[in-house]
Amino acid sequence: MENKKIAQIFQEIGDILELKGDNPFKIIAYNKAAQVISNYPYDLREIYKKDPDLVKQIPGIGESLAVKIEEILATGDCQKHLKLVKEIKHGVLDIMRLRGIGPKKTKLFYDKLGIDSVQKLKSYARRGLLRELTGMGEKSELAVLEAIEAYGRLKARMPISDALNIAEEIVSFLRKSPEVKKAEYAGSLRRRLETVGDIDILACGSPKIVEHFCSFPEVEHIESKGDTKATVVLNSGIQVDLRVVPIDSFGAALYYFTGSKAHNIATRKIAQKMGLKINEYGVFNGKKCVAGKTEEEIFKSIHLPYIIPEMREDMGEIELAASREWKKFKPIEISDIQGDLHSHTNWSDGSLDLEQAALEAKKRGYTYLAITDHSGSLKIAHGLDKIRLEAQMKEIDKLNKKLRGIVLLKGVEVDILKDGSLDMPDSVLKKLDIVVASVHTYFKLTAEEQTARIIRAIQNPFVNILGHPTGKLLGMREAYEVDLMTVMRAARARDVALELNCNPKRLDLNAQVLRAARDMGLMISLDTDAHGSSQLEYIEYGVHMARRGWLEKKNVLNTMELQSLKKFLRHG
């Protein structure tokens, strides 16, 4: 998918134009285009091939940017970008990315002192030469040094699971104070983005809350602090933003702080057209506040129904909410989930035995659980060979006679070998209730090879689900190169489902892919890939992610009752 690269080019054009002091609204246009393209569900190359005119129908892409997209698709880059990159030293972009240093200061340092790298900046700051510049002083010079220090220590984007626990801790810490009437986490965390840049927390009550917040034991230092907001960095290097507003503004502030920024701007524009103004304190008609206590009120004031946080990305959700389609649209809920179709036991690299696994599923109110241990070629995972898998099948049959209220499905997570064949003979696969096929090796194939390999695997008549379809590990390993759209069409044609792997280290399938799947009627299976006790809980991450991809009950395989599920698994 080249969308990411195109988005990066537009983002960099925006950054350089900003450095040069170009028209701020042009810069906004480039930034907006980058945001839209990076969240766009479809491969722009495919869209362009289908009909070049479709590209400029994407909101935020006009004539000029459509031409540049065409150029990038054809040549790998565009002249405007190449020219701008030549005009600046690359080090100045690094300077601009330092916290508290933006385009204006970066330009000042370069124009007046020829500073074109973080290294040089540090040396000038140490020698006290920055404070001489107009608009600079001792404090801002020190801030530059601190920003350079912080650059290495500050945590980059992290998987959502790394932030969730600490966010909940901070929220309960705040709630202990009598000053705090309400506290919630917001931002990308509340939208359940798979990675988050920081933790955003909203509290309602008096300005004293800010002090209390800064006294949280894990706070390493305070970046900024006022009556209504503060930014701190924890010992772990995680940044936490607090926002404090009066209780009557709770809904407006939660709405503002949940974002996304693009969604906020979009609905603020709608309000503007209606003669209203939305900010974090409420919706205003002149001086009069017409909404603010709840998020529902805010939506109502601009004639929109409530949109769930997971969808607020300004990627069409506002248009959907305003359309007739909305009545029929019901995002999937956790209670829709009937079972789990990918789990491991101590027969391979899991820790529970079959019965314990079954009981955990039953405890969740599930009616089925598929046991899908690894196949033999995965030695590190103690994969099952044909003999042991058949032995396990017998055990499961026996156990199912005994179990009440839960059915174990006999399955395997069969390894996809390098050539796309499967690590288990068809004669065994055909006896199973369910087959998950996944890639665990040879991540470095070319996109063409990997695509052909996976398609061959899912063309096996016994495969039901393609496991962790991109192989990415959040913050650890990139997705392998693969033409996912082609894989998805092949899967759709053969009634194979794609897995949304709910393990928080993976969250493999993002919102964009899920939306594409939804549009083509491709089934998605929300699988926890549980390897031990309590890991069926990962389904929560998956349901949130599914909602980000606009999935409804009907798009998700494991919302089916056992009977219809079995029918689907038999391919009709």
Add this chain to the structure above:
DNA sequence: GCCGTTTTCGGCCCGACTGTTTTCAGTCG
């Protein structure tokens, strides 16, 4: 550079904190 049931020109979300400043620019959420 994008966009349009008021507009094809003239707007483009709105506010808090910091530091340097005699009234605000820069940066960030």
